[in-house]
Amino acid sequence: MNLRRWAEARRSELDMVGPGLFRHRMRVAAPMIGQSALLAGGAWWIAQTVFGHESPIFAATASLICLTAGMGGRARQALDLFVGVLSGVLVGTVVRALDVGNEVWLIAPAIALSMTLAALVDPRPLTYIQSGGAVLIVVAVGSASSPTDYVLDAAVGGAIGLVGSQVLFTPDPVKLVTAPVREILRDFGAALRIAAESLQTGAPERAGTACEDARDAHARLGALTQARMAARRVSGRTVRGRRRAAHLRRVNRPLDDIDVLGAAVLLLCDDVQALLASDPTPMPGRLPTRLTELADGLTELADHPLLSMSGEPSDQPGGRPHPGISPHPEPSPATEVHLSDALAALHRLRTAAADSASDPSP
Template sequence: MRPAGGEDGAPGLLVRAGKRARTALRERVQRLGRMGPPIVQCALAAALAWLIAADVLGHPRPFFAPIAVVLCVGAGMGQRIRRVVELVVGVSVGIGVGDLLVSVIGTGAWQIALVVALAMTVAVFLDAGALITLQAGSSAVLVATLLPPGGREGPDRMLDALIGGLLGLAAIALFSGDPTKLIRPQGRRLFDELALALTGAADAVRQRDPQLAEEALERARGTQQAIDEYRAALTAADEVVSLSPVRRRRRRRALERYTTAAEPLDHALRNARVLLRRTASALHSHEPVPDFLATSLDRLAHAAAELGRELAEQRDATAARASLEETAALLVTTARSGFSTQVVAAQARSVTVDLLQATGLDFQDARAALPPVAGEPPKPGVHGGS
């Protein structure tokens, strides 16, 4: 067994730190690659919005036009149509309330406080969105400090916001390409992370080394952010399909498979974290762990990776489903096993059910694929690991 903690000395610590740094850099480069198209869209559409508002409509300072593009196309992606509506409504409320009050009460410190409070209150009353409230407040500040009461710049800025928002939506609809490219890398990464977690558990069982399980658990704990990014990418991709009329039906079908897999994949990763914790506990306690468990976990890892490849390549999940059903036949428990080992076997069953659901089976059919366990039927897995 390898030495625990920091007994391997400074060289080992440096090697692990270097690996973590390279992994972090690689993830940032991949993220930049995914965000490249929205950044280009944002830059070009912002420039076009400025040209239209300034040169075609003759607005002297049309800064709301490119701002609307940035908020619409946005690096965050998702809910773009709502952002356009909130932006235009927020600008309209802020300028309308501000212009009306400033023309009566004038400008000054207490006037700014009153104008901002009333504009944001009206915005909250109309909608609970954060953008509409903040935009109403900032627009009211502009009216109270920069824009002359009753001037033409208020309506011009409303029009600028609308122009920028519409151009942002047009850029998304016309130049987004294949929306499945937004979700494919995240999906493949999550299935690979699940496979690594299960392989780590199998190696720990095979070598009777709890530290291997703890290292795999530490890595698996970092997957929740990836799950959140996966769901955000799904939202963005679905919105692109809704906005773009080109090949909408085919793209919708491809996204539906990723949507179907989202919740079961989240559950599988949570169950894998519980599985790893209990694997480490079983090995620390020197429980007798059946040999079939390592084999089952290896096969389960292979099936997870295969399902990720099938989704990425838009193939039917037949191979992964067949592998999962074969693995399910091995997942039985023995009365002589300790408590933690029983939990590991139960969690492996739960991961199998989760992955079968990710292939498109409903819960009942996925549960039916598992062999019965002596005694009471197995209960659903614990979807709350950390």
């Protein structure tokens, strides 16, 4: 019975995997694959051509490990790798010098000793892995190269990996933040337009769609938080990031208002759904107009997140007056609060964009 349930679950998972998912995975992975292959090949070529090493395994491996670390953590990973390789090479060289073979009774203590030595210097997971791997390689094929060659290969690979990660392939920390902000603002705007349309046409199902879209956009605020953290790491640990650090701080400063804005949009869509659930009739008037104008303001901000926008405070979204439409029906007090919160957050974001655009610093 359990086996049948497991098989059904796996079949359901496979049914969900389509060409679109594979294309998305390859689109995300392709840059890293290309960069890693290029740098590993370059490190191998340098160690082989310049230093005359026949099989510079550590050079290619070191460059791969440095480049595939998380954004902002590649320099630390290069240090972990070098410490691990150095400890593994030292212990492996001693074992080879004893000339007692490579039996299992010898391999296990050698790995333990190498990892212990690495832990005294840099007790991190990659250091343990590299120290254990290095001692195995030295003990198994150590006669092909000298200990100095192994350490030099690791240094070459680490240096090439750092050049790639710190200079050639470093992401722009500002774009790491602004790209998801643009997308989230547009999606919040789209949800508000659907909510306004549902009021004008009296369509509860469209209000439900607006709520779903708003929830999806709100859920991506977690990814935005992760992007902001990654951008801070990049700006503090890479050459390109340090050059963009001041710009990143100006962009990052007002983004706490995105959370306030997202919560307000979510509550507005819920208000519309509740209103239509109690009275599913067309409701043209002031509320759908205000929702549409708020959506316009979000879209405008998404299109120009760092450019100057209309600057004076206003109780209307987008800073534009309402057309002369009958005020029926009046929003409920709770909806007015949610509108006020959304408008205040939008105004703060737009003011920050204007300040950023007028800042003369690079």
